Amino acid sequence: MSxxxxxxxxxxxxxxxxxxxxGGTLAAGAFLAGCGSERGPAGAPGTASGxxxxxxxxxxxxxxxxxxxxxxxxxxxxxxxxxxxxYLGTYTSAEGGGRGIGVASYDPxxxxxxxxxxxxGVPDPSYLALHPDGRTLYAVDERDDGAVTAVRLAxxxxxxxxxxxxxxxxxxxxxxxxxxxxxxxxxxxxxxxHPIDASGALGERAxxxxxxxxxxxxxQQGPHAHQVVTSxxxxxxxxxxxxxxxxxxxxxxxxxxxxxxxSQARTRPGTGPRHLSFHPGGRHxxxxxxxxxxxxxxxxxxxxxxxxxxxxxxxxxxxxxxxxAQFAVTGDGRYAFLANRGHNTLARYAVEADGARLRLLGTTxxxxxxxxxxxxxxxxxxxxxxxxxxxTVSVFHVDGRTGxxxxxxxxxxxxxxxxxxxx
Numbered sequence: 001m002s003x004x005x006x007x008x009x010x011x012x013x014x015x016x017x018x019x020x021x022x023g024g025t026l027a028a029g030a031f032l033a034g035c036g037s038e039r040g041p042a043g044a045p046g047t048a049s050g051x052x053x054x055x056x057x058x059x060x061x062x063x064x065x066x067x068x069x070x071x072x073x074x075x076x077x078x079x080x081x082x083x084x085x086x087y088l089g090t091y092t093s094a095e096g097g098g099r100g101i102g103v104a105s106y107d108p109x110x111x112x113x114x115x116x117x118x119x120x121g122v123p124d125p126s127y128l129a130l131h132p133d134g135r136t137l138y139a140v141d142e143r144d145d146g147a148v149t150a151v152r153l154a155x156x157x158x159x160x161x162x163x164x165x166x167x168x169x170x171x172x173x174x175x176x177x178x179x180x181x182x183x184x185x186x187x188x189x190x191x192x193x194h195p196i197d198a199s200g201a202l203g204e205r206a207x208x209x210x211x212x213x214x215x216x217x218x219x220q221q222g223p224h225a226h227q228v229v230t231s232x233x234x235x236x237x238x239x240x241x242x243x244x245x246x247x248x249x250x251x252x253x254x255x256x257x258x259x260x261x262x263s264q265a266r267t268r269p270g271t272g273p274r275h276l277s278f279h280p281g282g283r284h285x286x287x288x289x290x291x292x293x294x295x296x297x298x299x300x301x302x303x304x305x306x307x308x309x310x311x312x313x314x315x316x317x318x319x320x321x322x323x324x325a326q327f328a329v330t331g332d333g334r335y336a337f338l339a340n341r342g343h344n345t346l347a348r349y350a351v352e353a354d355g356a357r358l359r360l361l362g363t364t365x366x367x368x369x370x371x372x373x374x375x376x377x378x379x380x381x382x383x384x385x386x387x388x389x390x391x392t393v394s395v396f397h398v399d400g401r402t403g404x405x406x407x408x409x410x411x412x413x414x415x416x417x418x419x420x421x422x423x
Contacts, residue, residue: 084108084377085153087137088386088393089125089419096391098415101125101139101151106422111382111395111408121158122149127171127373128421132178136200137421140169140183148172148183148194150202159201164192165208171227175234180206180257182228182237189223191239191250193257206257209239209250217245218270219291226274226290232282236262236305242272242290247298249305265307268292277327277336279355286336286358288324293317295327295338295347297358316363317343326373331380335403339371339385346374346385346396348403364405367394372418384420387411393420 088102100120106113125139135154141147146164151157166185173182174196181194181202190210195203211223224243230252231238237250237259249263267273272291278300279285287296287309294312301308315324315338322342329336333355338347345363352359368387375384376398383405385394392411399406 081108083114085423086113086384087128087421087423088414088417089128089139089373089421090414090416091124091126091142091418092122093124093143094416096415101128101137102414103156104412104414106377106382106384106395108377108379108381111397113393113395113412115412119151119156119158122151125149126418127169128419129172129174129181130421130423131174131196131200132176134423136196138172138174138181138202140164140172142168142170142186144168144187146183146185146187148181148192148202150196150200152200159199162194162202162205164190165205166190166192166210171225173229175230175237175252177234177254179254180252182230184225184228184239186224186226186242189225189241189243191225191228191237191248191259193252193259195257207259209259209261211239211241211244211246211248214244214246214264214266216243217272217291220244220272227276229276229278231300231302231305232278232280233302235302238276238305238307240273240276240287242274245269245271245273247273247276247287247307247309249307251305263304263306265298265309267296267309268312271312274324275326277329279329279351280331280333281355284355286327286329288327288338290323290325293322293324295324295358297356299356313358314360315340315343316347316360317345319343325371328374328376328383330376330398330400330403332400334400335398337374337376337383337405339366339374341370341372341388344369344371346371346383346405348405350403361403364396367407367411368392373420375420375422377422382408382422384422386414386417386420388416388418391415391417393417 083105086104090098100118103116124142126142137151146169147161149161150159167187170186171184193207220243226242227240239248245267247265250259271289274290275288285298297310299308317340325339336349348361350359369390370388371385372388373386383396394411395408396405
């Protein structure tokens, strides 16, 4: 990686922490359906040893009766009973930021969030992901000297950190096989791969790939890797780079952890791609253009790993300044949602033609300021929005029949909320 790219990335990173997105060296920050796409069972969170005695209050959501309700498919399905774990990402070095990973729980029926304390010892954990077996939580340490950290959930023990080899990692995900952790270094425009051992701990970095071409887009000083995910079939790794207006396709060697580039999908200059979400069918994906304020339907070929980018579409926020952030698709593939920072809304889409078409239904006020990231609960009944500037997490009931969103009470206070991971 070049020293010039690092310097430009570090400047952009400092702005990202406090305002989220600005002009040419765009600030931006967080995935897929939640802070991590792979979700598994985990015990209900509690204030364990090693956590701070800081217990956020509960939200103002009124309790509701359990029973049956329309699920994501629109059919009545049994409600999940009992509280579920919720983990919250923040910036520990930002003014008014948190002290570590927020530990909370939520009621799957009412959406009510209850604070359980803070897991300390992880600096600037702005993005979170879960191992497929549900036993280990991973966080980026979004700093100049970037790192990734593993936390064992059974006893909240930090298993150690490893350098990402780059600056300001802002996204990470676990390969479906559970053996490799992938992370994106925003500041230096690179993607890192770390092995995961049987305990969930991380080994020394196995690979580091820097995006050297094409040249940076308009107003960009260098590459800015913003997201790295695995295709639904597990065959390819895709890295979204805001700085080069490109999505890179890689093959991951399952034995060595090495990445081999196999494709590049270039967007229009100045699009600033930020986030990619796949349709459950695996043949289409949705790409958010942060700089261009657009969303694009993409075709995906599992055999080659090639992404074909479609025409830009509306985010529902054409007036004023807006930086679209994260895109989430319901488990049945019928509806999708987009977080609009600046406009402070959630765009709602009907997904049609087996994933090949999006139809904008409207927007819903997010009840917060600067929704950095959104996530659906595993059953698809709730949507969580992490609002960075207001320091809150808004929870919405998702209508599986219409795609409508209904606010589930007062937003939950969480310092510099940039990631919400409901399990």
